[in-house]
Amino acid sequence: MNNVLQQTVDSLRARFGDAVEEVREFRDDVIVVVGRSAIVDVATWLRDNETCPFPLCEDVFGIDAWTRKQRFEVNYHFFSLTCKQRIHLKVRVEENDPSVPSITGVYPGAGWYERETFDMYGITFPGHRDLRRSYMPEDFEYHPLRKDYPLMGIPGALPLPKRG
Amino acid sequence: MGLESALGEGYLTTQLDALVGWARKNSLWPMPMGLSCCAIELMSAGDPRHDISRFGMEVMRFSPRQSDVMIVAGTVTYKMAHVVRKIYDQMAEPRWVIAMGACASSGGMFRSYSVVQGIDQFLPVDVFTAGCPPRPENLFNALIKLQEIVQQSSVLDYRNSNEPIIVS
Amino acid sequence: MSDKTKSTQDYFDAPILTDQLPPKEKRTKLLQALLDMDPDLSFDDPLENDMILNMGPSHPATHGVLRILLRLDGETIVSAMPELGYLHRGYEKIAENETYHEFITHTDRLDYLQPVHNNVGYILAVEKLLGIEAPPRAQYIRTLLAELARISSHLVGFGVMAMDVGAMTLLLWCFREREKIHDIFDLVVGARFTTSFTRIGGIAQDITDEGLAAIRAFTDQFLARLDEGERLLNRNRIFFDRCRNVGVISAEDALAIGLTGPNLRGSGIPLDLRRDNPYLIYDQLDFDVITENEGDSLARYFVRLREMKESVKMVYQCLEKLPVGPVHAHEPKKVLPRKERIYTRMEELIHDFMIVNHGVNPPSGEVYHAIESSKGQLGFHIVSRGEGHPWRLKIRSPSFCNLQALPMLLKGHLLSDILAVLGSLDPVMGEADK
Structure with a gap:
């Protein structure tokens, strides 16, 4: 971890305390696991801080960890134009309550990514103004990227026109 | 031939099927149903190098009402299948369908929940074209094969005259 | 779709094109999202005519299979709503x-x-x-x-x-x-x-x-x-x-x-x-x-x-x-x-x-x-x-x-x-x- 990111992570820890649950590093990528309730505040701080602001939200996506506890993860990538650094946030949620506060108020660009995550994993984002399915048809019932959804789909879940 | 001598010079007798088939095959107007990667090769087929107009069928019309053959170029998803079918239904008869590329023919490499595994599940297809995507030359091959089909088909029952063929 | 309907509010209250549009509660979410979009531009048009136009997914200029739902005031776009997923291949x-x-x-x-x-x-x-x-x-x-x-x-x-x-x-x-x-x-x-x-x-x-x-x-x-x-x-x-x-x-x-x-x-x-x-x-x-x-x-x-x-x-x-x-x-x-x-x-x-x-x-x-x-x-x-x-x-x-x-x-x-x-x-x- 280089100095700039180390400083950012230290400030995050100092500012948000227990909300920063874990900091990991793998192949120079820094992953910060954040508590669900703190994500909007952390995102706002990352965008607005003085030393290394992260104005670009590159990506928001889900992961199905397929574990008994905290099955779903929502991941965020932010990029800093001034420091040329990237930071990766992660929020873990339970299977029976898959919802994470929306960061569209902070990063409007996250809107479609949250829609995609909702479409693929069924994770809802309270605070999102237009949380529709982004890829699958509106009357589709399942969330295809969940690990319990088969690769070839469920027969009959998506209708086809008659050959006629 | 008795009839031709009775009519005098300048007349030619033929079968109606052959005459109509000949007229139809040389004025096929394609409707490019460009969906994905194959659409780019379809565009390449119209470029100065390959020049689809050599075969009398360069008049790509995006209106289904004006076209005779639909070239389904690309992956058809379940969401798109309804649109493809609707456009096919809007085409005036007689109409033919070319499935361009592996995706349209069989789902190709995309064996997944959202891709229709072959458009023959909801469309009658006349020519299947191999390739991912097919080179423009192979598309021409498909079009020439389709011309043969059109030439041989019966006026009254063009739909059931031929079995679908596969070009590769 | 329709040529002209009345203002947006009329659209909701008494849809003219009832035979073409599903009733309000059954209207698809895409159309609903378009109509709910808050247009913060104001037009000085006393007639306040709105029109919904569907562009795509099969359109020569949408670069593939993009569908855009447009809400038009005359020829001016009040709001637009792109719809993706027609080429979602998983x-x-x-x-x-x-x-x-x-x-x-x-x-x-x-x-x-x-x-x-x-x-x-x-x-x-x-x-x-x-x-x-x-x-x-x-x-x-x-x-x-x-x-x-x-x-x-x-x-x-x-x-x-x-x-x-x-x-x-x-x-x-x-x-x-x-x-x-x-x-x-x-x-x-x-x-x-x-x-x-x-x-x-x-x-x-x-x-x-x-x-x-x-x-x-x-x-x-x-x-x-x-x-x-x-x-x-x-x-x-x-x-x-x-x-x-x-x-x-x-x-x-x-x-x-x-x-x-x-x-x-x-x-x-x-x-x-x-x-x-x-x-x-x-x-x-x-x-x-x-x-x-x-x-x-x-x-x-x-x-x-x-x-x-x-x-x-x-x-x-x-x-x-x-x-x-x-x-x-x-x-x-x-x-x-x-x-x-x-x-x-x-x-x-x-x-x-x-x-x-x-x-x-x-x-x-x-x-x-x-x-x-x-x-x-x-x-x-x-x-x-x-x-x-x-x-x-x-x-x-x-x-x-x-x-x-x-x-x-x-x-x-x-x-x-x-x-x-x-x-x-x-x-x-x-x-x-x-």
Whole structure:
């Protein structure tokens, strides 16, 4: 971890305390696991801080960890134009309550990514103004990227026109 | 031939099927149903190098009402299948369908929940074209094969005259 | 759809077209979202006529299968709502069921105007996960072909945008140049269109002298050909009138909505990962990051045009500096062995069997690697659990995010400006829908 990111992570820890649950590093990528309730505040701080602001939200996506506890993860990538650094946030949620506060108020660009995550994993984002399915048809019932959804789909879940 | 001598010079007798088939095959107007990667090769087929107009069928019309053959170029998803079918239904008869590329023919490499595994599940297809995507030359091959089909088909029952063929 | 209905409120209270539209509670969410969109522009139209128009998904100018639902006041767009998913092929689900090598072929079809970029972006993410690096010659060849692919992609973006606003000739000229690049790929890679050129730790095969000569011959004549095309448009009054001050987005808005690539640089923000977060050998090349400050369609067009010239510069530098050496890293357990050695040696046969059947088994962990593709930032996030196939592979596709700016760009413009805006955004639906 280089100095700039180390400083950012230290400030995050100092500012948000227990909300920063874990900091990991793998192949120079820094992953910060954040508590669900703190994500909007952390995102706002990352965008607005003085030393290394992260104005670009590159990506928001889900992961199905397929574990008994905290099955779903929502991941965020932010990029800093001034420091040329990237930071990766992660929020873990339970299977029976898959919802994470929306960061569209902070990063409007996250809107479609949250829609995609909702479409693929069924994770809802309270605070999102237009949380529709982004890829699958509106009357589709399942969330295809969940690990319990088969690769070839469920027969009959998506209708086809008659050959006629 | 008795009839031709009775009519005098300048007349030619033929079968109606052959005459109509000949007229139809040389004025096929394609409707490019460009969906994905194959659409780019379809565009390449119209470029100065390959020049689809050599075969009398360069008049790509995006209106289904004006076209005779639909070239389904690309992956058809379940969401798109309804649109493809609707456009096919809007085409005036007689109409033919070319499935361009592996995706349209069989789902190709995309064996997944959202891709229709072959458009023959909801469309009658006349020519299947191999390739991912097919080179423009192979598309021409498909079009020439389709011309043969059109030439041989019966006026009254063009739909059931031929079995679908596969070009590769 | 309808010609004219009454005002929006009447629309809800007493729909005139009851036979065509479903009742309010059953109305589809897409249409509902469009109608709920708060238009913050006010029009001085006493009649307050609204019209809903459906554009796509099969439309010659939507660059594939994009559907846009438009709410019009006369000919002015009040709001627009893009609808994606007509080409959703489930890449991310497929990736979870295939080995790392098998998925290379799938990356070709992501952004099908420039398959090499997708190959390179994916393979760099896998190599980062594995912790290996390709030898310099392979890196140079990757860069070389990636820049050629950037030219070919920009040529389509450039030509199609010109065609959309009425200049048909340029499209044919651009495709003529693109065919030459396809010929090079045919010679170097073996396929003219879908390349699948990269391998873990290297490339499929070394480039021959014949291939290098073909690249040099192409680049030698390309700038003159580009200049011809440029002369058609750069003094063209119609083209300028169609594109200037259309689809304007400020630098702040562009950054907030998440634009990347030429679209962001058209708004004056010099973000280019080739310079800011260098990968491959871009830190050894000399090139400029092109920016324009206007932020309109014309600015985005000029960024693409000038970027092609920068790419030509980079191709020349790569050709000059191309080192001699192997094109495969020496990592027997990760890199596919050469075919002739598989047939003659036991070790290689075993490695080939293991790599093909079980995959390369990277360590557990997650990495993200992003490259600057011709559309913007193309990133791959791979989560590995030590198996031969990824646990999760997320594709950060630039077109998806660039399209997000469309409602913002279209608001208040005329119906015919859609083409100029959409053409200048240059989305590819294969990538946006994944």
